[in-house]
Structure formats: C-alpha cells, structure tokens
Amino acid sequence: MPKYHLDPVDCRIVAELQANGRLTNVELADKVGLSPSPCLRRVKRLERDGYIEGYRAALRRDRVGLGFSVFIGVKIDGHTNERALAFEKAVVEMPEVIACHLVSGEADYFLEVVVPDLGDYQRFLVGKLLNLPIVREVRSNIAIQTLKAGAPLPLEHLESGQSKSTPQAAK
Numbered sequence: 001m002p003k004y005h006l007d008p009v010d011c012r013i014v015a016e017l018q019a020n021g022r023l024t025n026v027e028l029a030d031k032v033g034l035s036p037s038p039c040l041r042r043v044k045r046l047e048r049d050g051y052i053e054g055y056r057a058a059l060r061r062d063r064v065g066l067g068f069s070v071f072i073g074v075k076i077d078g079h080t081n082e083r084a085l086a087f088e089k090a091v092v093e094m095p096e097v098i099a100c101h102l103v104s105g106e107a108d109y110f111l112e113v114v115v116p117d118l119g120d121y122q123r124f125l126v127g128k129l130l131n132l133p134i135v136r137e138v139r140s141n142i143a144i145q146t147l148k149a150g151a152p153l154p155l156e157h158l159e160s161g162q163s164k165s166t167p168q169a170a171k
Contacts, residue, residue, distance in 0.1 A: 016031050071140075072138050075106070075136045077136045
C-alpha cells in the first residue's frame with residue numbers, strides 16, 4: 001500500500017484546519033507561512049489523498065434537541081461475514097447512530113447514539129436496534145455529562161517525527 005508523507009507544513013495545515021475549518025485560503029496560507037497558491041495545492045492534495053475527509057459545523061447537541069447520549073455495546077449472533085455486513089449497513093444508515101466501532105472485548109460493536117430523550121431512546125432501541133435479527137445482546141450506558149467530545153486529533157507525533165507516514169485512507 002502506498003505511503004504518503006506529511007511534512008511540517010502539511011502538519012501545520014491540518015492542525016490549523018482542525019482548529020478552524022472556516023479559514024480562508026489566504027488566512028491559512030498566512031498562518032502556515034506559504035503563499036496562497038501553494039497552500040491551496042497542498043490542501044487539495046491532502047483532501048485527495050484522504051487525510052482531510054471533509055468539513056462540517058460542530059453543533060451543540062443540547063441546543064438542537066439531541067441532548068441524550070447513549071453508548072451501546074452490541075453482541076451479535078454468529079460472525080458470518082454476510083450477516084455482520086448486513087448489521088453494519090443497517091446501523092450506519094440509522095441517523096441516531098453518530099459513531100459505530102467494531103471492537104474487541106465483551107461487545108462486538110460499540111455505538112454512540114444521540115436522541116432527544118429517554119423515550120426516544122426506548123423507541124430507537126426497541127423499534128430499530130433490537131429488530132435487527134443478528135443482535136443478541138445490548139448494554140446501554142447513558143452519558144450523564146459530556147466533558148469532551150469531537151476534539152481535534154492529537155498530531156504531536158507527526159511533528160516530532162515519530163510517524164511521518166501513514167497508509168492512504170480507505171475511500
């Protein structure tokens with residue numbers, strides 16, 4: 001698999017964009033010490049090579065009526081590839097599920113779900129998640145308070161030279 005290298009300027013670009021994705025190209029170029037044209041070329045390359053997935057507004061869950069967060073460990077019956085892929089496809093299509101991870105340990109998958117309240121969570125759980133035939137068991141953990149969420153990725157290891165190459169992101 002080809003490897004792509006992030007040089008110190010690329011590292012500064014992705015760090016600045018994580019901090020503020022609304023920077024204009026001129027502002028970004030000024031912050032990282034480039035002229036606008038080479039800066040834009042680098043950003044386009046970082047996007048094309050899969051380092052930058054996209055740009056979005058980070059919303060406050062409580063302000064948009066989605067203040068009830070639940071972390072769910074899901075065990076599935078059987079681990080045949082076809083059935084697991086069907087489960088993954090169904091879960092990814094559920095708008096309430098904002099993160100889904102295949103994990104090791106007691107659970108097979110770990111989901112992060114946001115809904116307006118407990119009643120909506122019950123409807124999601126009973127009406128959607130438990131209706132999937134492969135689901136054997138779920139364990140719900142309700143978030144009481146969120147201290148940190150959606151933080152930028154820690155890129156210090158790139159700047160210190162410990163890992164200057166990573167495989168191209170899957171598309």
